[in-house]
Amino acid sequence: MSGLVPFNKKRRSLMSRDFDDFGDFYNMVDDLFNFNWPSKNNIASFRVDVQEDENKYLVEAELPGVDKNEVNIEINEGNLNISVKREENINEEKKNYIHKERRYSSMSRSIYLSDAKSEGIKANLENGVLKITVPKESKPNNSVKIDIE
Secondary structure (H helix, E strand, O other): OHHHOOEEOOOOEEOOOOOOOHHHHHHHHHHHHOOOOOOHHHOOOOOEEEEEOOOEEEEEEEOOOOOHHHEEEEEEOOEEEEEEEEEEEEEEEEOOEEEEEEEEEEEEEEEEOOOEOOOOOEEEEEOOEEEEEEEEOOOOOOOOOOOOO
């Protein structure tokens, strides 16, 4: 709502309507171009925590209000992809009032787990927290000590 009222951030006061001084005009233009446009940080996303154990990874994603039917989990060559697609339709009809609203949103996160096994992955969504247990592949130690001549 404050965007509708001319507000000068430099003076922290409402601007006067008479533009005799060009300083007020330039401050108003500065305020216009310093508006916080949606950036990469404002895009809807979800938090992900990854814990590593000797034989598994534990991935926790915060998904409050999300149903398990809206979540898709895939793993491909070590890339664990968690995506959420939501579609909401609201239809209200009262007396002379009709309200219709549609909203569609999607979010996804990818995490690279270098030695993740494709089999045996378990996922559980409870109280808005998605927990994914990814077993690790045991890779043989192929390192060889090389002597210097």
